[in-house]
Amino acid sequence: MITCDTLIKGGSIICMDEDFRILDHHQIAIKDGKILAISPLDDPKYSAVQELDASDCLITPGFINAHTHIPMTYFRGLADDLPLDDWLQKYIWPMEARMLTPDFVYDASLHAAAEMITNGITLANDMYFHIDRIADACATAGMRVIVSEAILEHAFSGKLSQIRDSVRRIKERYQDQALVDCALAPHAIYTCSREILAECAKVAAEEGWIIHTHLSETKVERDNCLKEHGMLPLQYLHSLGFTAQRCIFAHGVWLEEEELDLLRETDCSIAICTDSNLKLSSGFAPMAQMKARGIKTLMATDGVASNNNLDILEETSTTAKLYKAWNHDPLFMPAREAFAMLTIDSAKALGMDQITGSLEPGKAADLCIINLNHLQSQPLYNPYSHLIYAISSHQVRDVLIAGKQVLKNHQLVNLDPAALIDKAKYWKTKILSEIQS
Amino acid sequence: MITCDTLIKGGSIICMDEDFRILDHHQIAIKDGKILAISPLDDPKYSAVQELDASDCLITPGFINAHTHIPMTYFRGLADDLPLDDWLQKYIWPMEARMLTPDFVYDASLHAAAEMITNGITLANDMYFHIDRIADACATAGMRVIVSEAILEHAFSGKLSQIRDSVRRIKERYQDQALVDCALAPHAIYTCSREILAECAKVAAEEGWIIHTHLSETKVERDNCLKEHGMLPLQYLHSLGFTAQRCIFAHGVWLEEEELDLLRETDCSIAICTDSNLKLSSGFAPMAQMKARGIKTLMATDGVASNNNLDILEETSTTAKLYKAWNHDPLFMPAREAFAMLTIDSAKALGMDQITGSLEPGKAADLCIINLNHLQSQPLYNPYSHLIYAISSHQVRDVLIAGKQVLKNHQLVNLDPAALIDKAKYWKTKILSEIQS
Numbered sequence: 001m002i003t004c005d006t007l008i009k010g011g012s013i014i015c016m017d018e019d020f021r022i023l024d025h026h027q028i029a030i031k032d033g034k035i036l037a038i039s040p041l042d043d044p045k046y047s048a049v050q051e052l053d054a055s056d057c058l059i060t061p062g063f064i065n066a067h068t069h070i071p072m073t074y075f076r077g078l079a080d081d082l083p084l085d086d087w088l089q090k091y092i093w094p095m096e097a098r099m100l101t102p103d104f105v106y107d108a109s110l111h112a113a114a115e116m117i118t119n120g121i122t123l124a125n126d127m128y129f130h131i132d133r134i135a136d137a138c139a140t141a142g143m144r145v146i147v148s149e150a151i152l153e154h155a156f157s158g159k160l161s162q163i164r165d166s167v168r169r170i171k172e173r174y175q176d177q178a179l180v181d182c183a184l185a186p187h188a189i190y191t192c193s194r195e196i197l198a199e200c201a202k203v204a205a206e207e208g209w210i211i212h213t214h215l216s217e218t219k220v221e222r223d224n225c226l227k228e229h230g231m232l233p234l235q236y237l238h239s240l241g242f243t244a245q246r247c248i249f250a251h252g253v254w255l256e257e258e259e260l261d262l263l264r265e266t267d268c269s270i271a272i273c274t275d276s277n278l279k280l281s282s283g284f285a286p287m288a289q290m291k292a293r294g295i296k297t298l299m300a301t302d303g304v305a306s307n308n309n310l311d312i313l314e315e316t317s318t319t320a321k322l323y324k325a326w327n328h329d330p331l332f333m334p335a336r337e338a339f340a341m342l343t344i345d346s347a348k349a350l351g352m353d354q355i356t357g358s359l360e361p362g363k364a365a366d367l368c369i370i371n372l373n374h375l376q377s378q379p380l381y382n383p384y385s386h387l388i389y390a391i392s393s394h395q396v397r398d399v400l401i402a403g404k405q406v407l408k409n410h411q412l413v414n415l416d417p418a419a420l421i422d423k424a425k426y427w428k429t430k431i432l433s434e435i436q437s
Numbered sequence: 438m439i440t441c442d443t444l445i446k447g448g449s450i451i452c453m454d455e456d457f458r459i460l461d462h463h464q465i466a467i468k469d470g471k472i473l474a475i476s477p478l479d480d481p482k483y484s485a486v487q488e489l490d491a492s493d494c495l496i497t498p499g500f501i502n503a504h505t506h507i508p509m510t511y512f513r514g515l516a517d518d519l520p521l522d523d524w525l526q527k528y529i530w531p532m533e534a535r536m537l538t539p540d541f542v543y544d545a546s547l548h549a550a551a552e553m554i555t556n557g558i559t560l561a562n563d564m565y566f567h568i569d570r571i572a573d574a575c576a577t578a579g580m581r582v583i584v585s586e587a588i589l590e591h592a593f594s595g596k597l598s599q600i601r602d603s604v605r606r607i608k609e610r611y612q613d614q615a616l617v618d619c620a621l622a623p624h625a626i627y628t629c630s631r632e633i634l635a636e637c638a639k640v641a642a643e644e645g646w647i648i649h650t651h652l653s654e655t656k657v658e659r660d661n662c663l664k665e666h667g668m669l670p671l672q673y674l675h676s677l678g679f680t681a682q683r684c685i686f687a688h689g690v691w692l693e694e695e696e697l698d699l700l701r702e703t704d705c706s707i708a709i710c711t712d713s714n715l716k717l718s719s720g721f722a723p724m725a726q727m728k729a730r731g732i733k734t735l736m737a738t739d740g741v742a743s744n745n746n747l748d749i750l751e752e753t754s755t756t757a758k759l760y761k762a763w764n765h766d767p768l769f770m771p772a773r774e775a776f777a778m779l780t781i782d783s784a785k786a787l788g789m790d791q792i793t794g795s796l797e798p799g800k801a802a803d804l805c806i807i808n809l810n811h812l813q814s815q816p817l818y819n820p821y822s823h824l825i826y827a828i829s830s831h832q833v834r835d836v837l838i839a840g841k842q843v844l845k846n847h848q849l850v851n852l853d854p855a856a857l858i859d860k861a862k863y864w865k866t867k868i869l870s871e872i873q874s
Contacts, residue, residue, distance in 0.1 A: 077827055
């Protein structure tokens with residue numbers, strides 16, 4: 001008899017392993033944060049301190065949010081129904097310039113982490129400012145995060161050496177905190193000089209770090225790149241050494257065939273931000289062309305200011321449906337494939353598939369227990385279909401990250417939502433008084 | 438002092454009246470199923486048997502689902518990731534032929550009504566079979582419904598006189614049931630002969646009944662119509678007298694300019710079924726061209742088999758975002774306009790704006806109380822923005838229809854969800870054994 005920390009019993013286990021196994025009448029044994037075994041329910045080998053009854057539930061890998069700006073929660077709905085340029089330049093950037101203090105970032109990040117956990121997200125790949133405070137907030141909430149400082153021209157111009165230091169400092173500071181990692185994040189080709197971009201590629205190559213950047217979000221960005229550099233955005237980044245690294249490119253809406261060919265043979269992936277791209281009218285991603293080339297496409301919420309929530313299951317549902325119509329093919333992106341984008345594909349893209357993204361012995365216990373006893377998920381014929389087309393995020397009943405329960409029967413374990421809402425109202429007042437001043 | 442049945446106190450009242458008023462610090466006095474008054478909170482004129490505290494809530498008109506097939510809940514996810522023709526002809530129609538009994542329809546309709554109420558829908562415009570059982574189920578649930586028998590060639594061929602009778606019979610049967618009405622619903626141009634369509638137009642004109650039909654859902658439908666009748670689908674229906682009546686046309690994806698011109702001056706509206714149109718890859722509706730002409734566009738879930746849920750707020754959110762990108766215009770369909778499509782515009786299109794669709798004295802108390810104390814709706818700057826871009830349907834806390842509370846603190850008043858889920862599982866077993874036989 002092996003004594004575990006937690007036994008999850010019953011339900012349908014959606015493994016997302018190589019064989020896409022779905023296991024009924026099984027139990028998941030969790031010990032020291034990891035999945036020790038997935039064995040038949042009547043296997044007497046395991047006992048546990050805590051048992052979770054997952055009858056009438058789906059147990060899935062935790063969801064991965066491949067591109068977001070965690071602390072933007074407090075800008076939710078502040079400026080809607082605007083084009084991207086106006087939205088950024090007239091509202092978001094000025095408000096960021098005035099509001100972003102470490103305290104603001106910490107509080108807004110706690111709010112986001114709480115919202116993400118409630119929605120089943122166990123890992124977020126982030127890009128923003130005051131990233132130590134984002135890391136602290138996520139650690140407090142108990143969720144995994146890859147933080148990265150958004151590298152902008154004005155902050156790093158003439159201080160190239162600080163690029164390496166900025167990442168190393170965070171990596172060292174959180175080296176004992178298994179939930180936190182740090183990537184290198186030049187913001188975009190239109191906010192960084194050639195020198196900064198080249199330095200990022202060089203540092204990433206030397207250190208083996210992931211690069212996280214925006215790419216081809218708008219037509220204007222692509223057109224300007226062609227004009228200024230005589231190359232398409234990814235060709236430009238390629239010429240500076242980017243594609244030699246593991247890159248997460250956010251958006252990729254306006255990528256051309258030549259750029260997709262460049263992506264095909266690399267370790268680079270596209271984080272698809274459907275809601276944001278639709279809402280800001282940025283466009284439709286060349287999803288079919290990417291899928292045809294085997295390019296990894298991941299699901300991402302982008303920041304709350306352009307989404308306007310952190311509901312990544314809804315985002316995936318919209319994406320799976322949208323690109324059927326966009327590609328005139330109702331067979332495109334079937335439910336299982338869409339769910340892979342939300343889980344194992346993202347883990348692979350982030351180089352974290354040894355740790356998370358599927359339910360397999362040896363991996364961390366990062367998982368969601370989703371209650372099927374809701375009207376809108378009954379009857380059930382096919383769990384993948386329900387995950388993508390029918391289930392809502394509020395059916396996520398429990399969430400475990402590295403074996404620790406962070407959502408328990410819909411209640412956050414480490415955070416108090418009422419206190420978070422009070423904080424949100426406090427900061428809203430501050431933001432409104434800034435706008436009026 | 439006037440004694441009312443219910444007083445709803447506090448919150449922000451989203452009136453959706455002509456001036457789009459948003460009233461804070463007010464109360465809604467409800468008597469005999471109707472809104473008696475909306476007055477300041479400190480107005481001492483009203484007392485009530487029941488008080489509902491709506492602090493930290495939005496109070497909105499109930500949502501209107503302008504096109505659905507209520508009893509299809511039990512086919513949820515039965516056959517996904519298929520083209521419309523295969524889906525209809527290989528799965529849905531054969532299954533309907535074998536399964537549809539009055540009991541099946543009643544149970545499935547109760548399930549749908551429960552799901553719709555939970556999602557804030559107070560009125561559904563339906564088309565299906567065994568419609569008396571649909572009406573019974575909705576009446577039991579306490580929700581408004583316009584039922585209509587789907588008129589198909591094989592059922593009505595050679596029995597033209599039964600078309601009028603089929604509607605009249607239901608209208609008479611439910612004349613004392615204020616929540617139920619009946620429309621005339623030729624299924625589509627491709628499932629009804631010219632004779633049947635012409636008879637429907639004639640009967641509707643003589644009786645003053647609403648026509649509810651599918652129109653231009655797929656390219657195939659349009660192309661075949663051109664081939665067979667030498668006209669576009671709406672031109673064909675127009676030639677048979679349809680546009681002289683108040684019509685609700687579902688889908689309208691492939692409408693051409695000439696057809697939109699025909700719609701402009703009529704009492705006809707288009708029920709937009711975004712999720713279904715995306716999932717079945719039917720296409721994108723000419724929303725900008727419709728809006729430019731002032732054609733009323735309404736929100737609809739279509740049936741659950743192609744959606745796969747009855748979450749119309751999510752549907753509206755997707756629609757508002759999608760058509761921004763589709764029309765290359767981030768200012769297109771701003772949040773307030775989208776919310777009007779879900780409420781007052783639909784009521785107008787259905788000729789029911791004297792009864793429902795906005796919160797105004799004299800109208801029925803059909804309303805939702807939406808709890809804002811959720812992480813994903815805080816902070817709040819603009820209620821319309823949150824309704825369309827941030828809020829999830831599970832934040833709908835209370836629903837009143839004709840003044841009667843049908844959802845109370847997230848619990849259905851007239852229905853037992855556990856019993857409904859048991860029924861769903863029972864019918865699923867039957868369906869699966871039919872498939873295997």
